Amino acid sequence: MKHEFKKILIAVDASENAKRAVSYVGEIVSDGRGFRITLLYVLRRVERDLFPDESTWMEKIEKEKKSATKMLERLKGLLVEKGLDAKDVTHELIEISDFSIAQAIMDFQEKGGYGTVVIGRRGMSKAEEFLFGSISNKIVHYAKNCAVWVIE
Amino acid sequence: MSNEVQELVKRLRPNLSIGQYGRIYRDTTEFMKISYGDVIALEDQHYLVLRDEAERSFGIEDPKYWVKRCIHLESGERKILKLVFYEKFTLKLGDLDIPCYRSPRKEGRILDLVRGDSRFMQGVSKKDEKGNLVRIIDVVSGKRLDHHVFEMEMPHREYFFKEFPGILEKFIDSCRAIEFLHENREIHGDIRRDHLWREYKSGNYVWIDFDYAYEFEENPFGLDIFGLGSLLIYLAGKQIYTMANLSQILGDKDLEFEKQDFSLLYKNRIVNLRKLFPYIPEQMNVIFMHFSQGAEVFYETVSEFLADLEPCLEIIKNKEAS
Numbered sequence: 511m512k513h514e515f516k517k518i519l520i521a522v523d524a525s526e527n528a529k530r531a532v533s534y535v536g537e538i539v540s541d542g543r544g545f546r547i548t549l550l551y552v553l554r555r556v557e558r559d560l561f562p563d564e565s566t567w568m569e570k571i572e573k574e575k576k577s578a579t580k581m582l583e584r585l586k587g588l589l590v591e592k593g594l595d596a597k598d599v600t601h602e603l604i605e606i607s608d609f610s611i612a613q614a615i616m617d618f619q620e621k622g623g624y625g626t627v628v629i630g631r632r633g634m635s636k637a638e639e640f641l642f643g644s645i646s647n648k649i650v651h652y653a654k655n656c657a658v659w660v661i662e
Numbered sequence: 663m664s665n666e667v668q669e670l671v672k673r674l675r676p677n678l679s680i681g682q683y684g685r686i687y688r689d690t691t692e693f694m695k696i697s698y699g700d701v702i703a704l705e706d707q708h709y710l711v712l713r714d715e716a717e718r719s720f721g722i723e724d725p726k727y728w729v730k731r732c733i734h735l736e737s738g739e740r741k742i743l744k745l746v747f748y749e750k751f752t753l754k755l756g757d758l759d760i761p762c763y764r765s766p767r768k769e770g771r772i773l774d775l776v777r778g779d780s781r782f783m784q785g786v787s788k789k790d791e792k793g794n795l796v797r798i799i800d801v802v803s804g805k806r807l808d809h810h811v812f813e814m815e816m817p818h819r820e821y822f823f824k825e826f827p828g829i830l831e832k833f834i835d836s837c838r839a840i841e842f843l844h845e846n847r848e849i850h851g852d853i854r855r856d857h858l859w860r861e862y863k864s865g866n867y868v869w870i871d872f873d874y875a876y877e878f879e880e881n882p883f884g885l886d887i888f889g890l891g892s893l894l895i896y897l898a899g900k901q902i903y904t905m906a907n908l909s910q911i912l913g914d915k916d917l918e919f920e921k922q923d924f925s926l927l928y929k930n931r932i933v934n935l936r937k938l939f940p941y942i943p944e945q946m947n948v949i950f951m952h953f954s955q956g957a958e959v960f961y962e963t964v965s966e967f968l969a970d971l972e973p974c975l976e977i978i979k980n981k982e983a984s
Contacts (some may be wrong), residue, residue: 559765559875562748609847609882637758637926640960641888643881 515625527630531661536592549601552614612648628659674735688791693745704788708735746794756927766795769873781839783870804861841964853889891953903932922956946974
C-alpha cells in the first residue's frame, strides 16, 4: 500500500499531550491543501483483574468508551477551529485487549496507508519508562513507511 | 459451635490437640473474625486455622489477616489459605508510587497455569459458599533465597566462584519460569527478594505470591524484569551495597562513585558491582548497568535479559577454572 504523507494519523488519549499534538498539527496543516486527518483513540480494555466483579469492570469500560468518544469529538472540533474542513477530519475509536497500544497504532497506520503519524509525549523519567514502557518511544523505534512526529 | 469443631477434629484428626475450638466458617467474607481454632469449610474439605500469616519487615511483624496458616483436617497437611481481600495500595519503588491491586482471580488463574511446575508455589482455588475465591496453597518448606545467600559465611570472591555459579544456574531457571508466565500473558507482579524461596529438600527455587496486579502504559513486563535484575544484582553481590555499608568491604581503600553506579530506582544501592569486585566479568556487569541510573536502553522482555545472562554462567565457570 502507498503511504501518503498528507494522510495524517494522530494517536490520542485523554491527556493534555494529546491535545497539544492535535493543536500542533492544526497549526501546521490548516493553510495547506489535501491533508486528511484521522484521530485515533486506542482504548485498551482495563484488566479485569483490577476489579472485584464483572459489573464494576464493565461499568468502567463503558465509562472510558464514552469519555474517549467525547474526547475525539472535542479534538475534531479543535482541528476545525484551526481551519480544517470537517470532512477532512475523521475519528476512530478502537478497543483492544492486547497489551500494546503502540502496536495497535502501527497496525492501523499500515492498514490505512498513513504517511505521517503524530503522537504526544509526556515527560517520563527513565525509571517510569523502564517499568511501564512508553508508547511514543515504541512507535519511534518500530514504525515503518511513515514519518513520526512526537510532540512534547 | 465449639462442639461441632471439636467433633470434626476428633473424627478427622484424633491425635490433634488444640487449645480452643471455634466455629465453622463456610463464608469467608469477614476474614478478620476467623482465627485460631476455627475451621474453614470449602466444598467438603475442612481447614483448621492455626494463625494469621505475617510479613516481617524492619523487624516488625505485619499481620496478614486474610492469609491463614491451617491444617487440612482430611489429610493432616499444612496449608496456607488466602482469603479474598480486595485491596488497592501503593507500591513504593524508590521515588515511584505504583498503584497496585490484590487480585485473587489472577492468582487463581496462575495457580492453574503452573500446576505441577516446581518453579512455582502450588495450590488450587475453591469458592466458598458466598463465591469468594479462596486459594489453598501448599506450604513451601524452605527459606528465602536472599537469606540463604546472605548467611553463607565466606569472602565474596570465594562465594562468587564457588557458590554463585550454582545459584546463577538455578536463578536462570527461575527467570525462565517468569518468561513462561509472560508468554502466557501473565505477570508475577511482585518480584522481590522475599518472593523467591529455596526449598530445603530439593534446593529448588520457588516463586511465591502472584496476586499483585497493576496498571502500565505500554510494557506490562517492566516491573517483573526490574525485579529480576535487582534480584540478580543481590545474588551476585551476596548482599546490597550502599555508601553506608561499603566500609566493611573496602576497608581503607578509597573508591569514587558516580550517579550511574547506582540503581535506577533505589538511588542508594550500588549496581556497578565490578567497581567493588573487579573479578566480576564485564559481560555480567553490563547487565547490572542496564538497571542503573546511567542506563539508556532497557530490557523489554525476559528473553532479552536471558540472552545476555545465560552466556555469563559459562564465563564465570571458566574464570573459576583458570
